[in-house]
Every structure is written in C-alpha cells, then in structure tokens.
Amino acid sequence: xxxxxxxxxxxxxxxxxxxxxxxxxxxxxxxxxxxxxxxxxxxxxxxxxxxxxxxxxxxxxxxxxxxxxxxxxxxxxxxxxxxxxxxxxxxxxxxxxxxxxxxxxxxxxxxxxxxxxxxxxxxxxxxxxxxxxxxxxxxxxxxxxxxxxxxxxxxxxxxxxxxxxxxxxxxxxxxxxxxxxxxxxxxxxxxxxxxxxxxxxxxxxxxxxxxxxxxxxxxxxxxxxxxxxxxxxxxxxxxxxxxxxxxxxxxxxxxxxxxxxxxxxxxxxxxxxxxxxxxxxxxxxxxxxxxxxxxxxxxxxxxxxxxxxxxxxxxxxxxxxxxxxxxxxxxxxxxxxxxxxxxxxxxxxxxxxxxxxxxxxxxxxxxxxxxxxxxxxxxxxxxxxxxxxxxxxxxxxxxxxxxxxxxxxxxxxxxx
RNA sequence: CGGGGUAUAGUGUAAUGGUAGCACGAGUCUUUUGGGAAGAUUUAGUCUCGGUUCAAAUCCGAGUACCCCGACCA
Numbered sequence: 312x313x314x315x316x317x318x319x320x321x322x323x324x325x326x327x328x329x330x331x332x333x334x335x336x337x338x339x340x341x342x343x344x345x346x347x348x349x350x351x352x353x354x355x356x357x358x359x360x361x362x363x364x365x366x367x368x369x370x371x372x373x374x375x376x377x378x379x380x381x382x383x384x385x386x387x388x389x390x391x392x393x394x395x396x397x398x399x400x401x402x403x404x405x406x407x408x409x410x411x412x413x414x415x416x417x418x419x420x421x422x423x424x425x426x427x428x429x430x431x432x433x434x435x436x437x438x439x440x441x442x443x444x445x446x447x448x449x450x451x452x453x454x455x456x457x458x459x460x461x462x463x464x465x466x467x468x469x470x471x472x473x474x475x476x477x478x479x480x481x482x483x484x485x486x487x488x489x490x491x492x493x494x495x496x497x498x499x500x501x502x503x504x505x506x507x508x509x510x511x512x513x514x515x516x517x518x519x520x521x522x523x524x525x526x527x528x529x530x531x532x533x534x535x536x537x538x539x540x541x542x543x544x545x546x547x548x549x550x551x552x553x554x555x556x557x558x559x560x561x562x563x564x565x566x567x568x569x570x571x572x573x574x575x576x577x578x579x580x581x582x583x584x585x586x587x588x589x590x591x592x593x594x595x596x597x598x599x600x601x602x603x604x605x606x607x608x609x610x611x612x613x614x615x616x617x618x619x620x621x622x623x624x625x626x627x628x629x630x631x632x633x634x635x636x637x638x639x640x641x642x643x644x645x646x647x648x649x650x651x652x653x654x655x656x657x658x659x660x661x662x663x664x665x666x667x668x669x670x671x672x673x674x675x676x677x678x679x680x681x682x683x684x685x686x687x688x689x690x691x692x693x694x695x696x697x698x699x700x701x702x703x704x705x706x707x708x709x710x711x712x713x714x715x716x717x718x719x720x721x722x723x724x725x726x727x
Numbered sequence: 728c729g730g731g732g733u734a735u736a737g738u739g740u741a742a743u744g745g746u747a748g749c750a751c752g753a754g755u756c757u758u759u760u761g762g763g764a765a766g767a768u769u770u771a772g773u774c775u776c777g778g779u780u781c782a783a784a785u786c787c788g789a790g791u792a793c794c795c796c797g798a799c800c801a
Binding site: 328329347401448452460461520529569570605641644673675676678681690705 | 763
C-alpha cells in the first residue's frame with residue numbers, strides 16, 4: 312500500500328487522556344481511534360494486525376479439528392434466564408427493541424452454542440466435536456481501562472468442545488493448551504507467557520489461564536521458573552508451592568490474562584438439556600469445555616511488551632505490513648522511481664509492503680517508520696543508489712541491529 | 728459501583744475575574760530533502776445547562792464525558 316493513500320496520520324503527541332502505553336502508541340501511530348471509554352475503532356493498520364492475529368489463531372484452531380462458525384451478538388433473554396445469568400451477570404448489556412423484546416449483547420456464547428448444538432448432537436457418534444468463532448464481545452465493564460487491555464467491546468476467539476466423558480474432554484483440553492503454547496511462541500511471547508493454574512469455577516479443581524508478564528497487567532501470579540508454570544494469586548493459598556515440582560520459591564509478578572481454558576462439565580448442557588444417546592441407549596448429558604483467547608487484548612499486550620521508546624515494534628507474524636519501503640528525496644526523483652520499481656516487484660513476489668511515497672522530509676519519514684513499527688525498513692535514496700549502477704537499498708530491522716546495504720535479490724533471499 | 732482528578736482550535740498546551748495566545752497539524756505559494764526543514768499566508772477553540780458579577784475559560788451548582796485508585800471481570 313502506498314502511504315500517500317493511507318488516510319490515517321501519525322501524531323507527534325499522544326492524547327492527554329490516555330495513560331496506557333498501548334493506547335498512546337496505537338493512537339499516535341493511527342492504528343486505532345477511541346470512540347468511548349473501552350471502545351475503539353480499528354483503522355487500516357490496526358485492523359490488519361487484528362486480521363493477522365485472527366489468521367494465526369484460526370490456523371491452530373482448525374488444526375485441533377474445530378470448525379469455525381459465527382454466532383450472533385444479539386441474544387434472546389430466555390437463554391440467559393435458562394442459565395440464571397440474566398440476573399446474575401452484572402456486566403451483561405441488556406437492551407429492549409421496538410416490540411418490547413428484551414435482548415442481551417453477547418458477553419460470551421455458551422447460551423447460544425449449547426442450544427444450537429442440541430440440533431446436531433443426538434448420538435454418541437456425533438461426539439466429540441468442537442466449534443469456534445471470532446466475535447466481538449460486549450461487557451459492561453464498571454471501569455474500562457488500559458487501552459485495548461480492558462474494553463467494553465472487544466474481539467475474542469471462543470472455542471467450545473463437546474464430549475462424552477471427562478477423560479475425552481481432558482484430552483482435548485490438553486490439546487488446546489498445546490495449541491495456545493504454539494500460538495504464544497509464534498508471537499514471541501513464549502518466554503513471558505505462563506500456563507497458570509486459576510480458580511476453576513463449579514466443577515474442576517482449577518482452570519488454566521495463559522498469563523503474560525507485564526506491569527500493565529492487573530493479575531498477580533506466582534511463577535515457577537523451573538517448570539515455566541504459574542499459580543494465580545486467587546488460588547495461592549491452596550497451592551503455595553509449584554504444583555509440578557514443589558518449588559517453594561515462586562516469583563510474584565503482575566501479568567495479563569491472554570487466554571483461558573475451562574472445564575464446563577455439564578453446567579450448560581444441564582441448563583439446556585443437551586444430551587446424546589449413548590451406545591447403551593441411555594440419554595447422557597454432554598460434557599463441555601470452553602476456551603477463550605482475547606484477540607484485541609492480545610494486540611494491546613503485544614504493544615505493552617514489544618514496543619520501545621521509539622514506537623511500536625511488531626513481529627513479522629502480526630505486523631500490518633512486512634516491509635516499510637521508504638523513499639527519500641523528491642517524489643519525482645531517481646530514488647522515488649527506483650522505489651516504485653522495487654515496490655511493484657515486491658508486491659508481485661507476494662510481500663506485504665507499505666511504501667512511504669509521501670513528499671515529506673527524511674527525518675519525518677524515518678521517525679514515523681519507527682513509530683509504525685513494521686519489522687523491516689527498506690530505505691531507497693540517492694545515497695543507496697550510488698553503488699556502481701546497481702540498485703541497493705538500506706535494510707534495517709525494527710527490533711534493532713545494524714543497517715546494511717543489500718541488492719534486491721539479497722533482500723528477497725533474506726526475507727524468504 | 729465507591730473514592731479522587733480533569734475538561735480551552737483536529738492534537739498538545741498558555742491566559743490575577745478584565746483583548747482567548749502559542750506550538751504542531753491542515754490549506755496555498757516559494758525554497759528544501761538521510762533523522763520530526765525554512766519563509767510568507769490562511770484556517771480553527773473555552774464540554775452542556777444554570778447561577779454570582781459591570782465583566783466568567785477562570786468563582787458557585789447541576790449534568791455529561793474522560794482518566795486514575797479500589798471492588799468486579801477476558
């Protein structure tokens with residue numbers, strides 16, 4: 312994409328009313344726009360990040376054998392009454408439509424997916440099965456805060472699985488944990504993200520969370536560095552030592568919950584009478600699990616952890632574009648012409664390129680490139696052109712390291 | 728939902744109760760082009776409602792919005 316066609320603009324100053332690093336930088340760089348406390352628009356660059364995250368997570372969900380669906384935001388009151396959550400859930404958005412019908416704006420989808428699956432799960436032969444979606448969730452947070460980390464409207468991947476036995480659930484449950492671990496590793500969050508034991512709700516002894524260490528988080532966890540495992544403060548009294556190796560020297564750190572894994576047992580299948588006919592001809596309640604991963608929160612967490620004093624820093628896996636091509640000098644000069652040729656070639660080769668073709672000063676362009684945080688900056692200028700007639704460009708990785716002059720061929724070889 | 732704070736051009740900020748100013752941005756023109764360039768010129772503002780006062784951005788009241796701390800929650 313040509314940057315001259317990008318309607319957003321980077322700002323020199325962060326908005327005065329934002330304190331969170333992720334909100335300040337994402338707004339300054341034009342990735343997001345605040346509409347309400349905890350409600351943001353995603354602008355072209357920000358939306359692309361969400362899409363990258365979505366695609367990455369989708370890949371691993373499909374690998375689990377789950378099927379992608381899309382459930383509604385508008386949900387009937389009756390479903391929420393059936394589970395008792397219409398009155399109990401204090402952060403449920405409720406609304407009344409023109410025919411006095413009461414509805415909920417979905418904060419989660421157990422109340423939809425469970426009755427939905429009743430139409431399709433009838434026999435033990437239909438199990439196990441799992442469905443997932445990417446959905447905007449609504450939660451009437453008493454206090455939205457920290458930019459994308461706690462919104463009233465946020466994008467989430469939710470996965471629901473359906474089983475005959477708790478052993479079968481456990482097996483899938485562990486597979487999901489494995490998939491999450493792969494996701495966080497690919498995002499570069501592996502070292503700072505801990506599988507964490509947390510309060511389990513009604514049925515299981517505990518649930519599992521993935522907690523990423525950051526001062527911007529609001530949870531307190533106690534980590535065992537030997538096992539790369541943590542205990543949420545909420546169950547620390549019950550598990551004072553590492554549950555795996557018995558380590559008594561757990562380190563207390565603040566963190567943000569980026570994903571969770573819950574054994575729902577029969578809580579929802581009971582409420583909606585979701586049963587299957589067993590091999591022996593008896594009707595049994597389906598055992599369910601649910602597995603959330605906050606996509607927009609993850610985007611905020613990535614900024615909190617990766618960004619530096621110059622701006623955003625995206626890994627290649629989630630960057631809105633892979634290459635930031637920056638041409639310096641007059642827009643009709645030799646460097647601009649060379650950049651255009653390179654831009655077209657790179658696009659043809661399938662690279663995602665943002666070309667800063669604007670008529671702006673070098674300082675402005677280079678500083679802005681650092682703010683936007685694309686992983687590879689490629690500068691074309693009169694200086695890089697004067698190397699024996701062959702087109703060379705200056706390649707700089709946003710994460711750090713020396714700039715180096717490379718040919719187009721070398722650039723492509725490097726990028727793979 | 729308790730407590731605290733803040734509210735001035737698009738953004739960031741000034742202004743003893745007495746002429747709303749500066750910078751950035753944006754527009755036009757000229758000169759620039761490797762680290763947020765220079766000049767000329769234009770543009771745009773006191774959150775809402777009420778009160779005090781000769782006079783309110785400034786004081787008072789209410790409302791609204793946003794931020795922070797806490798409780799609650801992905």
